[in-house]
Amino acid sequence: MDKKSVGTYFSFFNEVAIIEQLSRAMLEARLPNGLIAPHFTVLNHLTRLGDGKTPLDMARAFQVPKTSMTHTLSGLERHGLIEMRPHPKDGRSKQVWLTEEGRKVRERTIDALGPDFQKIAARFPVEQIENGLPLLESVRAYLDKMRDT
Template sequence: MAEDPVTLCFEVFNEIGIIEQLSRTLLEARLPDGLIAPHFGVISHLSRRGDGRTPMEIARAFQVPKTSMTHTIKGLEAHGLVEVHPNPKDGRSKQVWLTQAGRRFRDETITAMIPDLNRLSQVYEMQKLVEILPALRELRAVLDADRDSPAERVASDGMRAV
């Protein structure tokens, strides 16, 4: 390996960040007025992970403050894409449920992106995506596991990491 690990990790994360920004812009161009990528992300999360998540569970998944997630959920609720109900197991919390409109919104957004994704498939070799997807999933799993470890730990250099 020609580069040191820190430089390599930084360059990989930098490229992922730029790709995230470009893909977010592509997604948001297909969303209805008043909705942004975080709205779609929550809908997609609930669709993938299942309904009935608490705002705190969703906030943890997205690593944002509960107040930010509550704001995002209120926007989704105002658009009729989710419903918020009391949590039957804990009267102090709520649960978020996708509506039929929310499920339709996700499907329609993905459908609206088909021309963009088809265009990408014409200019980028899809086999490369097939090959890098397992590595990206593995990297995500490592980062997820690290995120879920204790919030404070002593890093190998003796500095406190948060």
């Protein structure tokens, strides 16, 4: 690959990383006190993919050490947003389940982002965002698949 192409790919991922940092700050400003972005991402993950994941499954999905995931989950449990239940097939393991309050916190947080999204929409119409989604989704899916090889 030539140097210009490498630079283009680097610039693409650099922009994605900066967008992630800025959007994380925006999200954390809307979260209830005591919660941070990793807490929200767990709530979102369980909402999207379903309850009953083990902490190890989640650590792998988030590509973090199990100890980091355990710490994040314990914070969510303290806030009453998840429940840890014994795994029915493996007595040594637990499963993570969203509570009704966890679902509500996720929804309220998304609602609280509405004014921020309204400001963004004034500059970037929803059609532009929709047009960009397929590329981002495709790159994410490819990178997700790559990590297993």
